[in-house]
Amino acid sequence: MSTPPASASESTNAAKPASSNEIRSEALRRRTFAVISHPDAGKSTLTEALALHAKVISEAGAVHGKAGRKSTVSDWMEMEKARGISVSSTALQFNYASSEAPKSEDGVDTVNVINLVDTPGHSDFSEDTYRVLTAVDAAVMLIDAAKGLEPQTLKLFQVCRHRGIPVITVINKWDRPGQTPLELLDEIDERIGLTPTPLFWPVGIAGDFRGLLRRGLDEHAGEAVEYIKFTRTAGGAKIAPEEHLTPEVALEREGDTWTEAAEESELLSASGQDHDQELFLAGQTSPVIFASAMLNFGVRQILDTLVALAPPPRARLAIDDTPREVDDPFSAVVFKVQAGMDTAHRDRLAFMRVVSGVFERGMVVTHAQTGKPFATKYALTVFGRERTTVENAYPGDVVGLVNATALAPGHTLFVDKKVEFPPIPSFAPEHFAILRAESASKYKQFRKAVDQLDSEGVVQILRNDIRGDASPVMAAVGPMQFEVVAARMKAEYNVDPKIEPLGYALARRTDAESTTELNRQRGVEVFERSDGVLLALVSDKWRLQYIQKELPDLTLEPLVAATD
Numbered sequence: 372m373s374t375p376p377a378s379a380s381e382s383t384n385a386a387k388p389a390s391s392n393e394i395r396s397e398a399l400r401r402r403t404f405a406v407i408s409h410p411d412a413g414k415s416t417l418t419e420a421l422a423l424h425a426k427v428i429s430e431a432g433a434v435h436g437k438a439g440r441k442s443t444v445s446d447w448m449e450m451e452k453a454r455g456i457s458v459s460s461t462a463l464q465f466n467y468a469s470s471e472a473p474k475s476e477d478g479v480d481t482v483n484v485i486n487l488v489d490t491p492g493h494s495d496f497s498e499d500t501y502r503v504l505t506a507v508d509a510a511v512m513l514i515d516a517a518k519g520l521e522p523q524t525l526k527l528f529q530v531c532r533h534r535g536i537p538v539i540t541v542i543n544k545w546d547r548p549g550q551t552p553l554e555l556l557d558e559i560d561e562r563i564g565l566t567p568t569p570l571f572w573p574v575g576i577a578g579d580f581r582g583l584l585r586r587g588l589d590e591h592a593g594e595a596v597e598y599i600k601f602t603r604t605a606g607g608a609k610i611a612p613e614e615h616l617t618p619e620v621a622l623e624r625e626g627d628t629w630t631e632a633a634e635e636s637e638l639l640s641a642s643g644q645d646h647d648q649e650l651f652l653a654g655q656t657s658p659v660i661f662a663s664a665m666l667n668f669g670v671r672q673i674l675d676t677l678v679a680l681a682p683p684p685r686a687r688l689a690i691d692d693t694p695r696e697v698d699d700p701f702s703a704v705v706f707k708v709q710a711g712m713d714t715a716h717r718d719r720l721a722f723m724r725v726v727s728g729v730f731e732r733g734m735v736v737t738h739a740q741t742g743k744p745f746a747t748k749y750a751l752t753v754f755g756r757e758r759t760t761v762e763n764a765y766p767g768d769v770v771g772l773v774n775a776t777a778l779a780p781g782h783t784l785f786v787d788k789k790v791e792f793p794p795i796p797s798f799a800p801e802h803f804a805i806l807r808a809e810s811a812s813k814y815k816q817f818r819k820a821v822d823q824l825d826s827e828g829v830v831q832i833l834r835n836d837i838r839g840d841a842s843p844v845m846a847a848v849g850p851m852q853f854e855v856v857a858a859r860m861k862a863e864y865n866v867d868p869k870i871e872p873l874g875y876a877l878a879r880r881t882d883a884e885s886t887t888e889l890n891r892q893r894g895v896e897v898f899e900r901s902d903g904v905l906l907a908l909v910s911d912k913w914r915l916q917y918i919q920k921e922l923p924d925l926t927l928e929p930l931v932a933a934t935d
Contacts, residue, residue, distance in 0.1 A: 401767030516549030593640025701728030800846035
C-alpha cells in the first residue's frame with residue numbers, strides 16, 4: 372500500500388524534532404546584519420575583508436581589482452565588476468570564533484554563525500536595500516573618513532531607525548587623509564541624532580593609521596585598555612598582523628601620538644560617549660570603530676563587536692500583531708528573489724530569512740499567500756556565485772530556495788499553525804520607460820525575461836490594454852535599474868531590448884471606478900501592476916494638483932516613497 376504524501380504542515384525528515392532549548396541556543400549563536408553605506412564608501416571591500424578574517428576566503432578581493440588584487444566575490448554581476456558598485460543583493464554565511472565571546476564549558480571559543488546580507492550600494496536600488504533590511508537584526512553603517520555622512524547613508528539610516536534596527540558605525544578609509552575623528556563624531560550626533568560611543572579609537576590621524584586604542588567598558592569606561600598595533604601587508608590582501616600592547620608600551624612606541632589618542636578617549640568619556648548596551652539596542656547610541664577595509668585594519672574588531680553587542684534573532688510580529696517566537700514551529704519570510712546567478716542553469720533563487728523553528732531540507736511547508744504546499748528539496752547558502760547545500764537552518768539564517776517560482780519578496784512560509792508576516796511595501800517609482808524587443812523573433816524570450824525580472828522586483832512592470840504585452844512599461848526608483856534590465860536580458864536571455872523613456876514623473880494608486888475619468892485627462896495614463904494594483908502615471912506635480920482640485924472624488928493615493 373502506498374504512503375500518502377506529506378501535508379504542508381509535516382516534514383518529510385524523520386529525524387527527532389529539535390527541542391525548544393536547542394533552537395534558542397542556536398538562535399543565540401546567530402548574528403544577521405547588513406552593511407549600509409553611500410556608493411564608494413568601501414562596502415564590497417569590507418564584505419571581502421570580513422570573509423577573510425572569518426577564514427572563508429584566503430585572499431580579499433577589491434573593487435576593480437585595485438592594486439593588482441582579484442575582484443570581490445560578493446559583486447558577481449559583470450555590471451558590478453565593470454562599474455565598481457553593488458547592484459544586487461547576496462547573502463554570505465560563515466562561522467566565526469570570537470575571542471570576545473564567552474567561552475564554552477570546556478574553555479573553547481564560542482563559534483558564532485554570521486549571516487551577512489550584502490546590499491546594493493547605489494541609491495537607484497533603495498527598494499532592494501529596504502527589502503534586505505527587513506531580514507536583518509543589526510546594521511553596520513559604513514562612513515568614508517573624508518566625506519562623512521553622505522545622502523544614501525542618511526536615507527538607509529532612517530530606514531534602520533524606522534525599523535528599530537541597532538546600528539554599529541565604522542569609520543572606513545582611515546589610511547587616507549580625512550576629517551578629524553572628533554569632527555566625524557560631531558557630524559553623526561548633529562545630523563542624525565545618534566550618540567556615537569567609540570569602542571576603538573584611532574592612533575594616528577587619518578592618513579597615518581598606526582593602530583587602535585581599545586577603550587574600556589563599564590567600570591573601566593574611558594580608560595585606554597590596550598593598544599592594537601597593525602602591520603601593513605603587501606597590497607592589503609592578507610590579514611594584517613596585530614600586536615596587542617599595554618598602554619605603557621604604547622607610550623614608548625608612539626609617544627605624543629598615543630598621548631593624544633588617550634586624552635581624546637578621556638574627553639569622550641567626560642562627554643558621556645561611553646557604550647551603554649540598552650541605549651544601543653534602543654537605537655539611541657552607536658558603537659564606533661575606526662578601520663581600513665582595504666588594508667584589513669580594524670576588521671577583526673568589527674566582527675568581535677558584532678558578536679559581543681549585536682542582538683541575536685528575536686520574536687517577529689505577524690500581520691495580526693501576534694509575536695512569532697524563535698522556538699515556535701518553523702516560519703520564514705522571503706525578502707529577495709534573484710535569477711541569473713548560475714549561467715549554466717538559469718535558475719531562480721528565493722532568499723528567505725528563518726524567523727522561527729528549524730528548517731530541514733526536504734520539509735514540506737505552506738505558502739501563506741496561496742495556502743499551497745511548497746517542497747524544499749533544493750536549499751542553499753550562497754557566497755557570491757558559490758553554493759553549498761543546506762541541510763538545517765535556524766532562526767536568523769538566510770537560505771536560498773531554488774526554482775521557487777511561486778515566491779516573491781514579502782511572502783511567508785510556515786508549518787503547523789498559520790502565520791503571515793506583513794508584506795514588504797513597493798516604493799513609489801519616479802522613472803518610467805517603454806520596454807520592447809529589438810527583434811520580433813525573440814518575443815518568447817522577451818516575455819520570459821520580463822516576467823522573471825518583474826518577479827524579482829528589479830523593476831515594476833506595468834501594462835494596459837492600449838500598449839499591450841509587447842510594450843510593457845517599466846517603473847523604477849532610479850534609472851540605473853533600467854540598465855540592469857537591459858544587461859540581464861542580453862546576458863541571460865540573448866534578447867536585445869529597446870528602452871524608450873516615458874514622459875511621466877509621478878505614480879499614484881487608484882481604483883477601477885476612477886480609471887475611465889483619469890484616462891480622459893491630459894498627461895495621465897492608468898496601468899495595472901503585476902500584483903493587481905492600479906497605478907495612475909502623471910506627467911508632473913502641477914498636473915496632479917490640478918486633477919486633485921478639479922476632480923476631488925477620484926482616487927489618487929500616494930505610495931511609499933524611497934526616502935520614507
